[in-house]
Amino acid sequence: MRSWILVPADNDKALASVANAGADVVVVDLVRGGHAEKQAKTRLQARDWLISHREQVVAARRFARWARIVPGDSPHWRDDLEAVMEAAPEGIVVGGCGTQDDIQQFAGLLYEIEQRCGVRSNSTRIIPQIGRSPRAALQVPKLLEDMHPRVSALAWDADGLAHSLSARRKRGPGGAWSDPLAYLRAQVLLVAQALGLEAIEAAYSGPREPEPMARAAEGARADGFTGMFATHPAHVAAINAAFAPTAEERGEAQLVISAFAVSPHADSLMHKGRRIGQPELRRARAVLGEA
Structure with missing residues (x-):
């Protein structure tokens, strides 16, 4: 899977068009939260979109259906997870993961929800998005110990770590990642490769011009990543080309x-x-x- 496009679950316009973005994976993102009434509507939108695209009759090409949840970001995150699991997505991107215990606990919860929703046990894959805090970034090598079999890839949280550090930049001269982010990125890539897992690069957040985006995707592929997140449909073609x-x-x-x-x-x-x-x-x- 080369291109993973994140689409906000509360953005009707983006949800309506993302099926034709050309991405290998569409990840419906439920992390923005909001008040209880808004979040209840958002989770139903996410569930209904995932259900309606099971057969993907309107899409130009087949894509995998995933959802993104960040445990603890909202008091309603378990409700969000239960709702999307009714649509039997192929997998869940789990933000905020820092340790094996985080992954094991989420996997155990997922097993219970699969049972309640009539989803085949252990069929839902997990991608932990790692390194949201300095402490979590320093724990990455410990993920080599007894990785849960549901985990199919590792991703890293550039935005989360930068925010936690109160960093004023994510990239330095020439577009290279700043040192703390580069350290986390390298650790996640090495652990993923050591475990035989896919490694997903963080989304590009620079200028919309095609050349910088293409360079970022090509650099990720050259470094050994197997795919990359996108936050805008305009980025998908560059990712697909770089990772072909x-x-x-x-x-x-x-x-x-x-x-x-x-x-x-x-x-x-x-x-x-x-x-x-x-x-x-x-x-x-x-x-x-x-x-």
Whole structure:
């Protein structure tokens, strides 16, 4: 999954048009909260949109349906989660995650809600959005310990950390991430790669001009990220282009899959003089769209 577009659940106009944005994943975002009456309406809008796009008959191309929740941001976040789960989304982006305990607790709650909503147990995937605070950013390496099987990717929270630091900038000269944000970004990328998970780059928040956006997406791909968030439909094409596999990458992926064809469940094997394992196999399948 290359492009992940975040669409506010309380923005009727954006919800009406996002299906045709060309993104691989549409993430209905419920984090803005508001008073109880407004939030109740918003969660129903999110649920109804997710339900109405199960078959995706009006979309130009198929996309995955996800939702974003930040536990604790609103007193109604559990109600928000229950509502979107009635639509059986493919997954939940969980903001505010800092530790394995956060992920385990959310996964346990998700299991209970799946049972109540008639959703197949353990079918809903999770992407923790990590590093909302300095303490959470320093805890990232501990995520290597016993990652929950629902987790399919890791993302990082550039806006959350910058706000927590009272930072006056997120990027420095030339568009490079500021040092604290770059540190968090690198840690999340390394942990994701070590665990054989997808790694999702934070959304670009600079000028709307296409060139800076394209450079940001190309830089994320060159650094090893497998996808990127977008907050505007105009950014989706640049992300899709940057993360499209090259002919060489597709060829290598096919060789890796062929190497595992005889023993698909082997922990590791030799390939071109080096040892590869299940993480490499998962990445090869993702390159070919088989994940």
